[in-house]
Amino acid sequence: MSKDIPALYGSLVFNDKVMRNKLPKDMYKALKKTIQNGTHLELDVANSVAVAMKEWAVENGATHYTHWFQPMTGYTAEKHDSFISPTDSGDVIMDFSGKELVKGEPDASSFPSGGLRATFEARGYTAWDPTSPAFIKDNTLYIPTAFCSYSGEALDKKTPLLRSMEALNKEAVKMLKLLGRDDVTSVNATVGPEQEYFLVDKELYNKRRDLIFCGRTLIGAPAPKGQEMEDHYFGALKPRVSAYMHDLDEELWKLSIPAKTKHNEVAPAQHELAPIFETANVAVDHNQLTMELMKKTAEKHGLVCLLHEKPFEGINGSGKHNNWSLTTNTGDNLLNPGKTPAENIQFLVFLMAVIKAVDDYADLMRISVAGAGNDHRLGGNEAPPAIVSIFLGDELTEVLKSIEEDRYFGKHETIQMDIGAHVLPHFTKDTTDRNRTSPFAFTGNKFEFRMLGSSASVANPNMVLNAAVAEALAQFYEELKEAEPGHMEEAVHELIKRAIRKHKKVLFNGNGYTEEWVEEAKRRGLYNLVSTPEALKEFISDKNVKLLTEHHIFTKEEIFSRYEILLENYVKTIEIEAKTLHEMLAKDFLPAISTYAADVAKNAAAKKAFMPSVSTASEESLVSSLSGAYETLSSGLGSITEVLAHINEKISGMDSMQDAANTCLNEMLPIMDSLRKTADEAEAKIPDEYLPYPTYDQLLFSV
Numbered sequence: 025m026s027k028d029i030p031a032l033y034g035s036l037v038f039n040d041k042v043m044r045n046k047l048p049k050d051m052y053k054a055l056k057k058t059i060q061n062g063t064h065l066e067l068d069v070a071n072s073v074a075v076a077m078k079e080w081a082v083e084n085g086a087t088h089y090t091h092w093f094q095p096m097t098g099y100t101a102e103k104h105d106s107f108i109s110p111t112d113s114g115d116v117i118m119d120f121s122g123k124e125l126v127k128g129e130p131d132a133s134s135f136p137s138g139g140l141r142a143t144f145e146a147r148g149y150t151a152w153d154p155t156s157p158a159f160i161k162d163n164t165l166y167i168p169t170a171f172c173s174y175s176g177e178a179l180d181k182k183t184p185l186l187r188s189m190e191a192l193n194k195e196a197v198k199m200l201k202l203l204g205r206d207d208v209t210s211v212n213a214t215v216g217p218e219q220e221y222f223l224v225d226k227e228l229y230n231k232r233r234d235l236i237f238c239g240r241t242l243i244g245a246p247a248p249k250g251q252e253m254e255d256h257y258f259g260a261l262k263p264r265v266s267a268y269m270h271d272l273d274e275e276l277w278k279l280s281i282p283a284k285t286k287h288n289e290v291a292p293a294q295h296e297l298a299p300i301f302e303t304a305n306v307a308v309d310h311n312q313l314t315m316e317l318m319k320k321t322a323e324k325h326g327l328v329c330l331l332h333e334k335p336f337e338g339i340n341g342s343g344k345h346n347n348w349s350l351t352t353n354t355g356d357n358l359l360n361p362g363k364t365p366a367e368n369i370q371f372l373v374f375l376m377a378v379i380k381a382v383d384d385y386a387d388l389m390r391i392s393v394a395g396a397g398n399d400h401r402l403g404g405n406e407a408p409p410a411i412v413s414i415f416l417g418d419e420l421t422e423v424l425k426s427i428e429e430d431r432y433f434g435k436h437e438t439i440q441m442d443i444g445a446h447v448l449p450h451f452t453k454d455t456t457d458r459n460r461t462s463p464f465a466f467t468g469n470k471f472e473f474r475m476l477g478s479s480a481s482v483a484n485p486n487m488v489l490n491a492a493v494a495e496a497l498a499q500f501y502e503e504l505k506e507a508e509p510g511h512m513e514e515a516v517h518e519l520i521k522r523a524i525r526k527h528k529k530v531l532f533n534g535n536g537y538t539e540e541w542v543e544e545a546k547r548r549g550l551y552n553l554v555s556t557p558e559a560l561k562e563f564i565s566d567k568n569v570k571l572l573t574e575h576h577i578f579t580k581e582e583i584f585s586r587y588e589i590l591l592e593n594y595v596k597t598i599e600i601e602a603k604t605l606h607e608m609l610a611k612d613f614l615p616a617i618s619t620y621a622a623d624v625a626k627n628a629a630a631k632k633a634f635m636p637s638v639s640t641a642s643e644e645s646l647v648s649s650l651s652g653a654y655e656t657l658s659s660g661l662g663s664i665t666e667v668l669a670h671i672n673e674k675i676s677g678m679d680s681m682q683d684a685a686n687t688c689l690n691e692m693l694p695i696m697d698s699l700r701k702t703a704d705e706a707e708a709k710i711p712d713e714y715l716p717y718p719t720y721d722q723l724l725f726s727v
């Protein structure tokens with residue numbers, strides 16, 4: 025039986041249609057104005073919206089409401105309050121006020137704050153974000169909110185993102201006015217994140233401490249088959265996976281999450297989901313919900329969805345491609361080359377602004393995707409390197425080069441412009457170019473930022489991109505604002521000439537996975553921040569603090585608090601991994617080695633006793649190699665404990681969190697890597713029935 029998908033779509037969302045039906049006309053108009061122009065919402069409007077929301081929510085089975093927010097944990101947070109309100113007669117009514125809608129006061133003391141919120145001031149508050157629609161999940165009305173400390177500092181990922189959207193809007197509208205676009209009153213960033221993930225059988229998952237505690241395997245010999253046959257990418261969906269994907273799509277559609285594309289990815293057991301793009305902050309909310317529903321829906325199918333960046337060694341990890349562009353309130357995509365020369369000028373200014381932004385703030389872009397998990401991917405020949413560069417494709421590169429060199433741009437036979445030194449080239453959209461290895465690629469009418477890890481919120485990278493582009497536009501504005509009337513095209517020509525000379529070092533159309541590129545990037549003076557601790561150090565550089573404070577994305581205190589939080593998150597992640605590896609070796613793997621070695625020895629002895637002439641050389645060499653591994657791993661346990669103690673000293677002593685992070689990177693990770701190597705070699709020699717946990721063979725080919 026086919027379902028009525030249009031009726032299902034958005035059925036659990038307090039969307040425009042519901043608002044129009046439920047709200048008095050003047051209240052509806054006032055709310056729309058707030059949503060579109062970010063104007064202040066009067067309390068009477070809030071009250072009216074609250075009543076409508078509650079009515080709709082209760083009709084749809086809701087008993088509770090929650091202010092839903094995105095603290096620095098990387099997950100979302102919620103605390104549910106019921107609508108019940110006792111009456112004098114001892115009954116209850118379902119009640120919800122405007123005040124409860126617009127503001128909540130959760131105790132914030134247990135969320136990461138990086139020292140921002142002194143413990144005596146535990147209160148934080150959540151403020152309704154009317155630009156992202158409320159929705160119902162599990163009989164609760166979810167109200168998207170921003171989360172701040174009581175003195176107004178951001179404690180979440182949404183607040184800075186909203187601030188960056190405001191900065192970008194301001195600078196983009198200003199620039200467009202200068203270019204003669206008086207019709208544009210607002211500009212929004214649009215985002216479409218392609219989400220990769222793995223599915224494994226839940227029963228198998230439950231037997232592995234590393235998957236349970238870390239989301240990735242810490243040991244495990246490779247399966248005989250990996251991704252080398254290239255047979256999984258876009259392969260036919262297996263029935264269990266297909267059923268899961270169907271179910272997931274419906275759950276997402278009910279919440280107006282525009283899930284569009286699904287397919288098998290490169291690695292065995294790996295898949296991808298891509299939605300249709302939306303306004304940046306809605307896309308961020310929807311990506312958080314998507315990740316949550318991916319996990320929840322998997323449970324219903326006896327599966328577990330792994331969102332870690334590198335769940336398995338030896339095969340691809342998971343990333344998230346962040347498609348990004350700019351849209352005007354008039355519906356123009358500003359990164360669309362357009363059809364007319366005037367549209368081309370506009371396009372070139374915005375294109376150049378993005379190039380400048382990425383070159384000037386490549387370090388911040390890298391930082392925006394930094395994390396212990398993603399460090400396993402970047403530069404691993406499966407994902408872009410840690411060097412941020414831009415792929416433009418041959419045609420656009422040639423367009424910019426022709427401007428730089430004052431040459432005429434002649435594409436094929438269609439030279440459409442008069443010739444003159446100060447005339448910009450005319451060109452049309454060319455989507456033939458494709459490049460898979462660039463971290464930041466132009467794909468026809470948008471940029472695709474490909475360095476994101478699969479598990480992280482997409483708020484940070486978009487916040488950085490918005491802020492950096494806002495700054496580039498602001499600088500361009502200063503250079504263009506004196507242009508004489510009628511001479512804007514020349515002024516833009518000169519501007520682009522200057523800018524491309526300065527920023528062309530960030531352009532690279534070649535293969536980003538090669539060693540030659542790493543060398544070349546070094547010669548060009550580009551950043552190559554290979555690890556999170558190294559990258560985070562740059563977060564607090566003067567240049568970056570200046571950008572983020574001048575555009576009111578962060579205060580200086582907020583930046584330093586985030587720097588602490590991110591470092592701490594890195595340190596804690598590595599600590600948990602180290603402890604898990606310790607436990608897994610001590611409790612699971614070492615006993616398995618020992619039992620198997622003893623059995624081999626026993627059998628060899630029995631053989632020898634039965635027939636003294638028989639050779640037991642193979643058994644002896646096996647027992648000897650297993651015993652060697654046992655020794656190495658046992659003493660490795662001691663090293664883990666020792667370095668854990670070092671890290672702890674650094675955290676609790678006078679040393680900084682940066683030192684603790686460096687110790688994780690330089691001491692703990694090498695130990696873990698080397699133990700893994702020993703363990704994996706030994707595991708390959710041990711029969712499955714001796715291992716207390718499932719192997720890669722089972723995990724990757726079970727579904």
Ligand code: ADP
Pocket residue numbers: 214215216217218298299300301302347348349350357467469470
């Ligand atoms: P491609 O084949 O170049 O990857 P798709 O049309 O398949 O392009 O889009 C990939 C992702 O990019 C989708 O999530 C899509 O919604 C998103 N996307 C398309 N246009 C835009 C845009 N203007 N802004 C942001 N994201 C976009």
Ligand code: MG
Pocket residue numbers: 218296345
């Ligand atoms: Mg993909």
